[in-house]
Amino acid sequence: MRSPVCTTGRLLEAAQYVGHVTRPRRSCLSVPGSSERMLVKAKTLPADEIVIDLEDGVAPAHKDEAREATVAAVSEGGFQARSIAVRINGTDTPWFEDDVNELARRAGDALGTLIVPKVEAAAALAPVERLLERSEPAGGRESPVGLQALIETAAGLVHVNEIAAASSRLEALIVGYADLAASLGRPPGARHDPDRWAFTLDAVLVAARAAGLQAIDGPHLQIDDIDGLSAAAARARELGYDGKWALHPTQIEPLNEAFSPTEEELSRAEAIVEALERAEGGAGAGVALLDGEMLDEASRKLALAVLARAPDPR
Structure with missing residues (x-):
């Protein structure tokens, strides 16, 4: 996998982000940026990702x-979490530009x-991309x-x-149930019937996978x-989702458990990566055979995705 690299003081190349880091997102805990107490608490929690709202x-x-408190906290x-995300205000709001500019310049x-x-x-x-391109150089970031x-x-x-497929910066698509239910005219609580959301979950998953992105399920x-x-996390995992949003710390561990690969899956993924590396280093081939199964670049990507979800990085 390529790591995005930039030089402080010059325009970041977002195109470097294609095929980039796969951040684990088994559990993504949302906390309001307006609560100093919750921001402090969030630093101690074992969610893969903290989402500051x-x-x-x-x-x-x-x-x-809230923006100032978020910039300061980040x-x-x-944070114990492996990654930090911030849900900004919409592009049609008066807070949007300040959100992007201040975070890109000052959050590090x-x-x-x-x-x-x-x-x-x-x-x-x-x-969003235009603002980031203008603001990132002033922030001295090492990655976009x-x-x-x-x-x-x-x-x-x-x-x-x-x-x-719209941006090389894009890492994940997230299903937002509450607003989507309102947009579709569904009554509150419709999330409890999985069949009602089958089309939505499949559509978002297919779009994400076709573009090489993660698919993240919305909160319970x-x-x-x-x-x-x-049960909802198990269904999402069976569909192929990478993780799920959490609204309370008690939801973190069940999500981490639901979306973690088994030891058998991890061992198999490591074997796939090693087999392809041996093939490339030997005959220079892009394919390999492992236990009678033909492996190629698609096999490697799937294996790396499994390894990225490991409880401890491998």
């Missing part, structure tokens, strides 16, 4: 304050990605800021394939329903 989780009167570091390399809400078309990511796209409207679902809203959470 500047959008729905913050009242309009507190947007600027730049200070000290601890900021992994920006999550763009309510993405309805491929063109919706362009304003990645993006994640929330699919949470009917229009976004219709255009999900184009959205997935009933915080006290751990059995329901585990």
Whole structure:
């Protein structure tokens, strides 16, 4: 895998981001940027990714304050999570530009990605990219800021394939159930019937995989329903999803467990990568045979994705 590299003070090449880092996202805990107490607590939690919310989780009167608190928390570091993401305000809001500019310039390399809400078309990511291209050099970052796209409207679902291919910074597509249910005219609580969301989950997954992205399931809203959470996570994992959002710390461990590969799966993935490396180093072939199974570059990508979900990096 290629690692994105840039030189401080010059324009970052977002194209370097293609085929880049696969950040584990078995559990993605959302915390409001307006709560200093929750930001401090989030640093101690074992979620793969902490998602600091500047959008729905913050009242309009507190947007600027939440942004400042988020920049301070991320730049200070000290998170146990493997990656930090920030859900910014939408591109049609008065807070959008300040969100992107301040985070890119001041949050430092601890900021992994920006999550763009309510993405309805491929063109919706362009304003974010333009701001990042202008702001990143001033931040002295060693790697470009990645993006994640929330699919949470009917229009976004219709255009999900184009959205997935819209930016070389894009790392993941996320299903946003609450807003999507409202957009589709579904009553609250419709998430409990998995069949109602079968088309949505498949459409987002296929679009993500076709573009080489991760697919992340939305949150289970009933915080006290751990059995329901585990069942929903198991369904998402069986479909092929890489992880799921969490709304409470008690949801983290069940998600980490649900989306972690077994020891057998990890051993098999390591064997696949090693077999292909031996083949390339020997005859220079791009294919290999392992236990009677023909392996190629697609096999390697799947194996690396499995290894990236390991509880401990391999």
